[in-house]
Amino acid sequence: MPLPNTHLIHPRFEQHHRPVADKQATAECRVERPAQQAVWDDAAGKNTYPPPELLYEGPCRYQYLSAAGQPVVADTTTPLADVRITLPVGAVVYQTNDLVTLTATATNPDLLEPPRTLTVVAVSGSSISWQRDLVCQLRQPTTR
Numbered sequence: 001m002p003l004p005n006t007h008l009i010h011p012r013f014e015q016h017h018r019p020v021a022d023k024q025a026t027a028e029c030r031v032e033r034p035a036q037q038a039v040w041d042d043a044a045g046k047n048t049y050p051p052p053e054l055l056y057e058g059p060c061r062y063q064y065l066s067a068a069g070q071p072v073v074a075d076t077t078t079p080l081a082d083v084r085i086t087l088p089v090g091a092v093v094y095q096t097n098d099l100v101t102l103t104a105t106a107t108n109p110d111l112l113e114p115p116r117t118l119t120v121v122a123v124s125g126s127s128i129s130w131q132r133d134l135v136c137q138l139r140q141p142t143t144r
Contacts, residue, residue: 013128013130014129014130021086021130022059022088022131024086025059025061025086025088026105027059027060027061027102027104027107028060028103028104028105029056029057029060029062029085029087029101029102029103030056030100031054031055031087031094032055032099032101033055033095033097033098034052034097034099035053055092055098056087057103058088060085060087060100060102061085062084062085063083063084063085063086064081064083065081065083066081066082082121082136082137083137084133084135084136085100085118085120085134086132086133086134087131087134088132089131089132094120094132094134097120099117099119099120100119100120100136102115102116116138118136118137118138119136121135122135
């Protein structure tokens, strides 16, 4: 219990920590939201998916968390890994199934080959935020 007329957490705690968190972003990424429904394309004569909506492009931090499991897909064991992508706090509201693509890294170029597209599986939130954490998994190829 704090003393009377004092705060347990300083009122400018978030403002103080945001620049520190932002300087830890040694990678660049792009966050997109894929279209949920196909639309008819007269020229192609078939349904096509519109390009994804760009939500964010800029600095981020990439952190491998752990092996998430190995589900069997079409009789093949497919390893999954959890990755935390940390972004600056902003007005964008991220959702599960958004896609994160790592585009550059200052410290580990091996993360760029092969190109990595991650699917957001959880978005963290709290009443005190100086960064936005997205828990992602490596996106599995699809036929879409």
